[in-house]
Amino acid sequence: MMDDQTHHLIAAIHNKPQQIVVAVAGAGSQAVADLLAVAGASRTVLEAIIPYSEAAFDNFLRYKPQKYVAEDTAVALAGRALFRARCLAPHTPVLGLACTATIRTDYHKRGHHHAHIAVWQPSTLIVSNLHLEKGARSRQEEERLISNLMLNSLAQATSLPDRLPLSITQNDNLTTEEISFIHYSQQLSNQELAYFGIATNGRILTTPPAGILSGSFNPLHQGHIQLAQAASDYLGSPVAFECTAVNADKPPLSSETLLNRMAQFAGRWPIYASSAPTFLEKARLYPGIPFVVGYDTAVRILQPRFYENSPPGLHAALREIQAHGNNFLVAGRQGADGAFHQMDDLHIPPPFTTLFQPLPANLFRMD
Structure with a gap:
């Protein structure tokens, strides 16, 4: 009783x-x-x-x-x-x-x-x-x-x-530990922290991962997971997800919203959060690692309109990303025209062709 x-x-x-x-x-x-x-x-x-x-x-x-x-x-x-x-x-x-x-x-x-x-x-x-x-x-x-x-x-x-x-x-022996994710998200919001991650075992990560797949993950869907798995298999090392708390075109995410999005990965995949909305800023935070991107994102990366409509600005950003040792692993996708677009269809300035590499379509294809 x-x-x-x-x-x-x-x-x-x-x-x-x-x-x-x-x-x-x-x-x-x-x-x-x-x-x-x-x-x-x-x-x-x-x-x-x-x-x-x-x-x-x-x-x-x-x-x-x-x-x-x-x-x-x-x-x-x-x-x-x-x-x-x-x-x-x-x-x-x-x-x-x-x-x-x-x-x-x-x-x-x-x-x-x-x-x-x-x-x-x-x-x-x-x-x-x-x-x-x-x-x-x-x-x-x-x-x-x-x-x-x-x-x-x-x-x-x-x-x-x-x-x-x-x-x-x-x-007997009893130990109890409490890890406060909200503490780290508030530090990120207050610009006291550049980034933090949550490992699959719930531990806080403060060092860069082997590779990153960034997104808003609102919500996380099967395509994200399959792309991360394919990229991990191709690279031979685990890719982590990254949710950006600050977006260039939108208000910053609240701590509650950010943590709710990060909770989608609990116990399954490592998830990072940063205040770096652009890949140039991400390269400064995570030097030397590949960024996993879809074809549409790769197209936007190469458009001068995101660099104050300045081709020299685009070249300067790509040059710095290259100097940090980063590169882009590009996954193809089927466009509205019904054609499958992949890295070979990108208009990459000649000095930066080695900055982009294709994720083979036999490893990942989301039509």
Whole structure:
């Protein structure tokens, strides 16, 4: 039977605006049962997923993790849960809650008993790692402790002050870390930061990626993902996405809007944000890396009207981009005329032909 303290905390969670998708494997199912047992669960829980077998786990993540019970895997689960929540409730504050664990069972386990819990929402990521003293508790006691920690993580993510007691002993080890994405987006907005990135494991990136595919990603669609994958395969190194907070022709994005767009990539792809609206400015931020662009973007890059209608201005910009060691990897596309246009159709000034290279059509073609 649920105690009053747990009931009170869950009722408070149900009164918060956030809606959630929960994914648990190995332990944490009691937290799901508790959330559903308190009236008002339909205001909070969009979906609960238990990918218990390896096949189900891999299917939910869309890849096979190096370790099933690990911090990065819990974060990836939370990222996928957030993505799922955004699909189910696109106009509502959402978060992904995940747990992956290995606990006491009906045979002797050689490894440790531990759990990793993550809550991913556009503004923050909360990660808890719990290592339990082996043999000190029953399976039910380990499950209860882990589920309480999940509920506490959910309370922290929704800014509730109350917490459930955790029966942690000196032989257990619990660590919790909160990563504030909004802190970095505000620094970017205040021009205290030139750029930042969020890795697939939720960690903040402050060094350039191996390649960049820039866009507004409003919304992210399958063509973006397929282009990034094709470019990564061609280059032999992973391409990251970049969302520009400042656009030359539009008002700057608010921190909330920027983080919501970046949240589309949670746990799936690295995503950067910068205040560099032009490729010349991007070359200054990310020297030496390729920029992945579509044919239409490549056409605009080569138009003097974007350089104060000055061909010398265009040449000066391309010359500086070249000096920074950057280049453009151009993906072809079918035009309104029905023809497939690719790099050979571009009017590239002779000094800069090596600045552009084609992404082979057999790797990517979006008609």
